[in-house]
Amino acid sequence: MLALIRHGQTDWNFAGRLQGRTDIPLNAVGRAQARAAASAYAGGYWEAVVSSPLGRARETAEILADALDLPITGTYDELLEQEYGEAEGISWSEVATHWPDRVIPGKEPDHEVSARGMRGLHRIAADHEGRHVLVVAHGGFIRQTLAAISGHEPRHYPRFENLSSSVVQYANAAWHVRSIGGVPYLEAAVAIERRAAEAERAA
Template sequence: MTLLYLVRHGETDWNRARRIQGSTDIPLNDLGRSQAREAGDLLARRRFDAVVASPLSRAAETGSIIAERLGLTAPELVPEVAERRYGDAEGLTGEQVEARFPTGTPVPGRESRGALVARVLPALAAIAARYGDGASVVVATHGAVIRAVVNHVSPDTDAHLGVPIRNGSIHSFEFVGDALTLREFDDPIEVESERPGTYAFEYQNALERDAADPA
């Protein structure tokens, strides 16, 4: 069994303004760096072998802060765990998205959820295989990536519907053989990562809330 702890990057100014980031490379703000340090302190309750990260600076810096907190080397950057691409919607607020792309309107350049899962899952499997059985690895990544993985591995439960993936939150998974599963939600690290200060579901970007968003 290999444990993977997926951590959403800390806050950016676009997060604060509720702008869709996607592949746009927006750096952490000061609160985001503080959130990354808090996540690192929580993760330090357990032993980890490595940190990997998306190459987008908000995730790469989050991973670097966490790695320093854990006494590990700088994170390996893995392009396949970068955020979902939102094409022409990037940089827009939820209200602007709804005005420009009403429900059911295709967004040019948007990566489908299916395509996102198809690039992320093999990358996570490769990370698990590289570090091997018994290893624990932190993956600093993005909200839509974590949402896609959660939905893929637990499609028949509504336990996470309406629960936002907060900046700095930690979500633990395990690989046994080729099977990826979400760990129990009594994981003390995960419980702490969703402590008071979590956001309403509306904080998630408008396209991730859109049921008509293409799979």
Template sequence: MDTALVLIRHGLTDWNLAGRLQGRTDIPLNDTGREQARGVGRELQGQGFSLVLASPLGRAQETAALIARELEAETGRSVPELIERGFGPLEGRIMAQVSDEESAALQDQLEPIDEILRRAIPALVDLSIEHAGRKVAVVSHGATMRAIRDALAGTKLPRGVDNGEVIEIDIQRLRELAEGLDLVSC
């Protein structure tokens, strides 16, 4: 079997529903989010996924456990490098209530996209090596996944990443990106 990696955004939380930035605040899934996770697991059935990992935040861990149960797959260690972007003083805020001026003034207090990539890309490369020959699903978060997705695409795509969305990772492109960013020597 070929090695495969997918990223999955955790299921819905009440803060997602309210448009509130969660960042690294550990907000639990709501009932809709739990059903989304089970639904992702059902969608991935029969595709050979044998391991489901997640960021250390509770919403990602619970999503991973629900997916793994549907897949009859194992779960494993947390992947701290795939935690959500740090949003600093914007965490907990409803984005529709934050002006463009305030958002721009606070940008230097948010985790930069290049730092997300410097922690996440090598971790994904390492997972592809560590679990060679396996199909692995990794549950992460919207802003982190968007940064990875856009970097792999080579362009900023116009939309975010939905709760429960699955993104297939091109491992060769991932390694090229890591080399190009001088993050690892593959």
């Protein structure tokens, strides 16, 4: 069982700027969010913490591990955030203005993000031999990876809040989504499918 956790807030998060691979650190709010979130993972069920190599994810992982007295057992390049090329550092509204078709120069293709996300899940599972692991990563990465498992379009997934958690489980030779942003999967899937239907009607 893996809990995919979005890192704490950064100044760019607060300002609504697209981060991607730009290595922006946590701010004071982000550190407080991580400390506050730790209690949700207490009780002995979770056994280790891993993260993306980017500083905002690593520091979030360190805060959680320290609060829960868990080992940090590695960083995984597969957990890096999607690269947004020329759009990094600007707001989503500016992205819509400059690239209304979302064809952004230098952007990592969605299918490549989901493919490395799946590789990352398998590698973490193999390295931890069935243990339950907290995986600190990034909102865009988590969305693409969950969508690859569930079969939904990533754009219909919700926006993930800082420190939100989505749980996946490997069982019967396949990955399964158990929750999305703290919401049980079946309930979240209804909302995702509703958004997909609304988008289709609006097209």
